[in-house]
Amino acid sequence: GAVVSQHPSWVICKSGTSVKIECRSLDFQATTMFWYRQFPKQSLMLMATSNEGSKATYEQGVEKDKFLINHASLTLSTLTVTSAHPEDSSFYICSASSGLAGGENRPPRDTQYFGPGTRLTVL
């Protein structure tokens, strides 16, 4: 249980184009999803926290208009990198957690489960 998927697993795009990355919780309802960015050989940097049905909360220094986050349902959040540039090239990872108490077929709410990541390369 507690499986999170991301699509695509990798993407190459031209500078100036927009790229959408999907994050899905496959077997549980995720009231909260998180988006991270990871540079090579570095730790994860939280970009934003997304709660279903409300606007995302962005971390300091993260451009809201550049990294658009939508959390329209309890199983899907999307990150759109708008007008991508080479410096946006990175590994993007999402995670999901349930806001409900843990139980049968429901992961504990204090734990984040991570997707496999999306490698974005902007040419």
Next chain:
Amino acid sequence: AQSVTQLGSHVSVSEGALVLLRCNYSSSVPPYLFWYVQYPNQGLQLLLKYTSAATLVKGINGFEAEFKKSETSFHLTKPSAHMSDAAEYFCAVRHNQGGKLIFGQGTELSVKP
């Protein structure tokens, strides 16, 4: 403010040897602590977590960690390393507001045959 510090960006052990990865935390409230493992080009997999129950926590793949409040530590151990344990390991503390995770810098574990 909450934070975690992982001592040693790279640890190398021989196959069969003890694995010890160090993590110290800073928190003004009782912390929720986590260890995650990341294999190359993959997401993070939860190894184990501490949520104020038993101080010795057992996780997957033979790993365990002990919460020591007096030392503000949550070190990860495994009695006998396998080649398949080679990966990046992250310690994290859950922020007391909003549930976001604050990660350490990561420790790369190498296992020599």
